[in-house]
Amino acid sequence: MYECPHCEKQTIRASRKLMAGKATPAICPQCGGKSYPDIKSALTGLVVLNLVGLGIAVPAVLLDTLWLLSGVFVLAVVSAKIFVLNKPMTKVG
Ligand SMILES: [Zn+2]
DSSP states (O other), X not given: OEEOTTTOOEEEOHHHXXXXXXXXXXXXXXXXXXXXEXXXXXXXXXXXXXXXXXXXXXXXXXXXXXXXXXXXXXXXXXXXXXHHHHSXXXXXX
């Protein structure tokens, strides 16, 4: 569970936080407050992450090691989710 920025209680489910956006905020079951993860800073992290991933992916393709490539892909997806989850929720309204 993740902290609601309105009542500061651990009420936001991980799945809800991942799906939440500015247009579709997560609604706190405790206080009804709306919030979403700060994607802008998460995206900055993602760009850095993708550059690192690309640095591994290119030699993986050249060396024909597809298992490494799929490993990089899984790692990118997992770390993207962790990155979003680690961001505090931003209040809406
Ligand atoms: Zn709340």
